[in-house]
Amino acid sequence: AQSVTQLGSHVSVSEGALVLLRCNYSSSVPPYLFWYVQYPNQGLQLLLKYTSAATLVKGINGFEAEFKKSETSFHLTKPSAHMSDAAEYFCAVSAGGFKTIFGAGTRLFVKA
Amino acid sequence: DGGITQSPKYLFRKEGQNVTLSCEQNLNHDAMYWYRQDPGQGLRLIYYSQIVNDFQKGDIAEGYSVSREKKESFPLTVTSAQKNPTAFYLCASKGLAGGFTDTQYFGPGTRLTVL
Numbered sequence: 001a002q003s004v005t006q007l008g009s010h011v012s013v014s015e016g017a018l019v020l021l022r023c024n025y026s027s028s029v030p031p032y033l034f035w036y037v038q039y040p041n042q043g044l045q046l047l048l049k050y051t052s053a054a055t056l057v058k059g060i061n062g063f064e065a066e067f068k069k070s071e072t073s074f075h076l077t078k079p080s081a082h083m084s085d086a087a088e089y090f091c092a093v094s095a096g097g098f099k100t101i102f103g104a105g106t107r108l109f110v111k112a
Numbered sequence: 113d114g115g116i117t118q119s120p121k122y123l124f125r126k127e128g129q130n131v132t133l134s135c136e137q138n139l140n141h142d143a144m145y146w147y148r149q150d151p152g153q154g155l156r157l158i159y160y161s162q163i164v165n166d167f168q169k170g171d172i173a174e175g176y177s178v179s180r181e182k183k184e185s186f187p188l189t190v191t192s193a194q195k196n197p198t199a200f201y202l203c204a205s206k207g208l209a210g211g212f213t214d215t216q217y218f219g220p221g222t223r224l225t226v227l
Contacts, residue, residue, distance in 0.1 A: 009152060034215070043116075043202055043218035044155075090154065098143055098162055098206070099170075100216055104154040 002027045002095045006103035014111045019063075019078040021106050023091030026072065033074045034092040034100070035065055044090060050074060061085070086110045114139045116219035118203050123224045125190070125197065133188045133222045135203035142208045144186035145216065148172060149200040158201075161186055162208070190224065198226045 007022035025031055032051050036044040048059025055067045065076045074091060091103040116137045125131045137144065143162050147155040157170030161180040175194025180186055186205075190197045203219040 036218075041200075041221065041223065043118075043220045044204075044216075045218070046215050049215060098160060098208075099157065102147075102155040104152060 002031065002093045002101045004091050004093050004101055004103040006089075006091050006106050008106055009104065010107050010109065012109040012111060013081045015083055016080050019076070019081045019085065019108065021076040021089050021091075021108065023065075023074045023076065023103060024072050025074060025091070025093045027093060027095045029095050031093045031095045033065075033067065034094070035059065035063070035074075035076050036090045036092060036102075037061075038088045038090065038105075040087075047076070047089075081108075081110050083110050083112065116203060116205055116217055118201075118219035118222050120222060121220065123222055125224060125226050127226065128192045130189055130191050131224065133190070133201055133203075133224070135186045135188065135219060136184055137186075137203075137205045137217075137219075138184060139205055139207070139217060140183075141205035141217070142183070143206045144180070145204040145206070146170075146176075146178065146186070146188045147202045147204065149202060149221075155202065158188065196226075197224055199224060 003026045005024045034049045035047040038044045048057045050057050050067045058064045063078045088105045088107045090105050094100045119134045145160040146158040156172050159178045161167035177189045201222045204216040206216045
């Protein structure tokens, strides 16, 4: 079975500071991992995905994530936060079949 | 432009009423999904469908029903048996050519409120 744990339901950073959103996964087979972003009252939009081609994945809006098998982690980072990054972020895992398992989400606040 | 549309954006239901949420996609995707989103609980899978005229229950199917008569459409009915239907509902679709590495694309959501 697959599962995803996002550490921290809320993260607050200052504008210009590093953004780090943590995600750990559990999977009995090689996983495929995703990060999505959701703005208020909207659907989810794909930020990036890992499909085993490269462990460091670059996405949209300056975000990137690194797959670390030994740590079963797929943390999302951005070097410098912008006010427009304030949103909810979801980590997800797909490991066979047609289902994708989503984490509970981390809400990012950006302070001016 | 290709994408997923959901309607209505806001829906109000009285106690004992059935309501139907619409989901249409023009991405030519085979698989479609319905999720329920509650604050702090992430996304929970209600139903999913891999092909026309076939669908499977997800983790929280009780009180909901679906149909898949056309590839483009996957409506969700929230029945009176669903005791706590107030939530944000998201529809998604996925192509299956790439297997489970394919990305799920989401619609804009429908917010359902019980009066």
